[in-house]
Amino acid sequence: MSGPQARLSSITSQLSPYPPRGIASVVTKSADDVVITSALRTPFTKGGKGGFKDTHASDLLAHVLKATIERSGIDPALVEDMAVGTVLAPGGGATEFRAAALVAGFPVSTSVKSLNRQCSSGLQACVDIANAIKNGMIDVGIGAGVESMSLQYGLNAVSEFSELLEAHPEGKNCKVPMGLLSEKMAKDRNIKRADQDAFAARSYQRAVAAQKAGKFDKEIVPMSNVKWTDPKSEEEKTITVAKDDGIRDGMTVETLAKIRPAFAKDGSIHAGNASQISDGAAAVLLMRRSTAEKLGQKIIGKFVAASVVGVEPLLMGIGPWKAIPEVLKKAGISKDDVDLWEINEAFASQCLWCINELGLDQNKINPNGGAIAFGHPLGCTGARQVSTLFNELERTGKRIGVTSMCVGTGMGMAALWVKE
Amino acid sequence: MLEFRTQGFAGHAVKYSPFFDSRLAVASAANFGLVGNGRLHILGLTANGIVAEKWFDTQDALYDLAWSEIHENQLIAAAGDGSIKLFDIGIDQFPIQSWQEHKREVFAVHWNLVSKDTFCSSSWDGCIKIWSPHRPESLTTLPTHSCTYSAAYSPRSPSLLSAVSSDSHLRLFDLRTPASAANHLILSVPLHSPPPAQIGQPRSPVIPPSEALTHDWNKYRDNIVAAAGVDRVIRTFDLRAPQQGPLSILAGHEYAVRKIAWSPHLPDILLSASYDMTCRVWNDGSGVKGPESADALAYGGGRQLGQMNNHTEFAVGVDWCLFGSEGWCASVGWDEKVLVWDVRAVMGQ
Numbered sequence: 001m002s003g004p005q006a007r008l009s010s011i012t013s014q015l016s017p018y019p020p021r022g023i024a025s026v027v028t029k030s031a032d033d034v035v036i037t038s039a040l041r042t043p044f045t046k047g048g049k050g051g052f053k054d055t056h057a058s059d060l061l062a063h064v065l066k067a068t069i070e071r072s073g074i075d076p077a078l079v080e081d082m083a084v085g086t087v088l089a090p091g092g093g094a095t096e097f098r099a100a101a102l103v104a105g106f107p108v109s110t111s112v113k114s115l116n117r118q119c120s121s122g123l124q125a126c127v128d129i130a131n132a133i134k135n136g137m138i139d140v141g142i143g144a145g146v147e148s149m150s151l152q153y154g155l156n157a158v159s160e161f162s163e164l165l166e167a168h169p170e171g172k173n174c175k176v177p178m179g180l181l182s183e184k185m186a187k188d189r190n191i192k193r194a195d196q197d198a199f200a201a202r203s204y205q206r207a208v209a210a211q212k213a214g215k216f217d218k219e220i221v222p223m224s225n226v227k228w229t230d231p232k233s234e235e236e237k238t239i240t241v242a243k244d245d246g247i248r249d250g251m252t253v254e255t256l257a258k259i260r261p262a263f264a265k266d267g268s269i270h271a272g273n274a275s276q277i278s279d280g281a282a283a284v285l286l287m288r289r290s291t292a293e294k295l296g297q298k299i300i301g302k303f304v305a306a307s308v309v310g311v312e313p314l315l316m317g318i319g320p321w322k323a324i325p326e327v328l329k330k331a332g333i334s335k336d337d338v339d340l341w342e343i344n345e346a347f348a349s350q351c352l353w354c355i356n357e358l359g360l361d362q363n364k365i366n367p368n369g370g371a372i373a374f375g376h377p378l379g380c381t382g383a384r385q386v387s388t389l390f391n392e393l394e395r396t397g398k399r400i401g402v403t404s405m406c407v408g409t410g411m412g413m414a415a416l417w418v419k420e
Numbered sequence: 421m422l423e424f425r426t427q428g429f430a431g432h433a434v435k436y437s438p439f440f441d442s443r444l445a446v447a448s449a450a451n452f453g454l455v456g457n458g459r460l461h462i463l464g465l466t467a468n469g470i471v472a473e474k475w476f477d478t479q480d481a482l483y484d485l486a487w488s489e490i491h492e493n494q495l496i497a498a499a500g501d502g503s504i505k506l507f508d509i510g511i512d513q514f515p516i517q518s519w520q521e522h523k524r525e526v527f528a529v530h531w532n533l534v535s536k537d538t539f540c541s542s543s544w545d546g547c548i549k550i551w552s553p554h555r556p557e558s559l560t561t562l563p564t565h566s567c568t569y570s571a572a573y574s575p576r577s578p579s580l581l582s583a584v585s586s587d588s589h590l591r592l593f594d595l596r597t598p599a600s601a602a603n604h605l606i607l608s609v610p611l612h613s614p615p616p617a618q619i620g621q622p623r624s625p626v627i628p629p630s631e632a633l634t635h636d637w638n639k640y641r642d643n644i645v646a647a648a649g650v651d652r653v654i655r656t657f658d659l660r661a662p663q664q665g666p667l668s669i670l671a672g673h674e675y676a677v678r679k680i681a682w683s684p685h686l687p688d689i690l691l692s693a694s695y696d697m698t699c700r701v702w703n704d705g706s707g708v709k710g711p712e713s714a715d716a717l718a719y720g721g722g723r724q725l726g727q728m729n730n731h732t733e734f735a736v737g738v739d740w741c742l743f744g745s746e747g748w749c750a751s752v753g754w755d756e757k758v759l760v761w762d763v764r765a766v767m768g769q
Binding site for chain 2: 008
């Protein structure tokens with residue numbers, strides 16, 4: 001740069017808004033950043049049928065935690081706290097998860113909590129740990145998520161509503177089943193079945209292609225010695241689960257069009273354009289950048305910001321639509337700065353509505369498929385998205401990623417991550 | 421308020437003569453210092469207002485100046501072409517000496533206030549240089565490896581000097597230390613480090629590093645230095661305890677702060693000039709603590725005392741008059757205005 005241009009750009013940089021906004025501000029590295037050095041998950045398997053149908057959530061968690069220690073090379077004694085998101089486990093799974101951490105090789109000094117923010121529990125776990133690191137409460141932690149929908153999905157997930165709750169118009173709406181309210185939302189917001197099926201078909205096709213290309217191999221930790229009872233012969237077998245088993249090849253708009261609506265005769269939502277019931281676990285290792293550098297941990301990326309918002313319980317599907325602008329605002333960037341989106345496909349209807357309403361580029365969203373194709377183990381998904389996001393950012397050489405999901409009872413969460 | 425127009429030249433720095441209460445000098449540049457000539461104005465304060473006593477034209481923009489502390493007619497100027505020029509008011513037209521060692525724009529010059537026999541300069545080339553007016557080459561080069569907008573000697577010690585640079589750090593050099601790999605550097609303070617956490621107070625927001633553009637040594641309190649820049653706030657530090665973070669953070673400017681100067685008369689008063697076109701007077705909170713500022717960044721009980729809004733472009737230079745009643749000062753800006761005013765007239769604004 002020659003004289004006048006250099007002088008002008010020097011003045012321009014001094015006049016730039018402060019604190020810095022835009023991409024420059026989110027990609028800068030500083031010693032107190034919260035960085036990710038490992039993000040792994042188990043395969044996701046079909047609820048009630050798949051490879052993990054007889055495996056306890058705690059065992060899935062122990063497995064992914066053990067792999068986190070092995071693959072990252074972290075000294076488990078340095079992990080001070082662990083948050084595990086789960087939705088269906090009675091008692092929040094708190095007791096089992098503490099035991100699972102010990103089984104995985106963590107010493108008694110590593111504390112463990114479970115938490116439940118419905119479908120965003122896995123993300124909430126990562127954010128809780130990130131915030132604890134930011135505040136200086138801990139230096140190293142794990143945000144995880146796990147769900148065995150095979151063993152724990154059912155009527156016990158919600159206790160009976162009191163008269164007090166039933167008497168409140170919005171309060172009572174909190175217990176309306178997801179399928180029913182999504183059906184109503186699809187109708188109210190005029191989200192056509194054909195569009196939902198097209199979205200779902202694309203999810204399947206992308207996931208099939210990604211699985212064939214081995215794109216999930218890096219994030220998945222295969223699990224061997226899994227006990228599995230053959231439903232036909234009732235014979236117990238020992239199997240190895242290495243792949244997502246919910247991904248179905250050959251799904252097209254035409255095949256999906258044949259499936260009957262699940263929640264209303266004239267409805268648009270069916271088994272093929274809603275997320276699958278699945279089992280799985282995921283874990284994300286987070287620490288302060290200065291600590292990662294001191295330990296020689298390989299930094300995958302950093303956590304920048306997160307948002308959580310509330311919406312009407314009956315419109316829980318619009319959560320990402322509200323949460324995403326919020327997190328972008330916090331980080332000071334625009335939606336066009338984002339290279340990759342992982343938005344949970346709870347239902348094709350709500351995901352599609354959010355994408356269209358936000359005006360996002362379809363090609364940048366869930367390029368390897370989503371929950372419709374490979375499943376949504378409720379409490380796990382938020383942590384799963386982190387591994388899928390970072391692996392895709394690495395493959396494509398991109399930097400800025402957002403994960404988001406809608407949350408039952410009417411909430412939304414989103415988080416911004418930067419690949420390094 | 422007195423006003424003078426440096427017609428065709430945007431002001432970059434103004435300094436009162438340390439010898440005469442009625443003389444000041446302005447370093448200026450055509451086309452806002454982006455391209456073109458520079459001009460050094462010698463101005464006299466008379467009963468009829470400000471008059472130009474003399475000026476010197478230079479090939480490139482002038483960004484700063486310093487009066488000689490030993491010779492009442494001499495002053496040095498920092499030029500965009502990397503040169504430093506020594507002018508004598510008694511000699512017309514040309515500088516009596518010129519030094520060309522810096523590889524980029526020289527942005528600050530400062531005369532040694534104690535020994536009075538050397539001066540220092542800092543440049544965008546990432547170096548500070550120490551010079552003697554009697555030597556054709558620099559005496560010492562102190563690297564900062566970062567565009568250095570401001571360098572100044574301690575008012576107490578002939579061998580201490582400090583600098584702030586675009587890497588958001590304040591550096592302190594002690595020329596008495598042996599020349600070693602450290603190049604006399606004895607302290608490096610990250611300016612953006614947060615103030616210490618206080619019980620019962622919300623944590624101060626995390627501030628990313630930003631370019632530091634100006635700094636000044638307190639004239640009464642040893643080891644107290646103020647620095648400011650692109651993040652719009654002025655911070656004061658105690659160089660004996662830099663790890664404690666800033667003593668005070670003065671928030672209020674809406675754009676980068678380009679120049680700050682401690683009062684020569686009072687130990688807790690500061691003057692600042694900013695790209696937001698204002699000059700502001702501050703109390704740093706070291707004496708009487710003010711009411712808590714509403715600004716989330718503010719810290720330490722300092723507060724703004726007044727504000728001068730007469731500049732119509734970037735205000736980039738301020739200096740206090742050393743003589744007479746306390747409060748008189750001068751400011752320059754890109755509006756080609758030199759303003760001489762009394763801060764007491766803007767109190768409460």
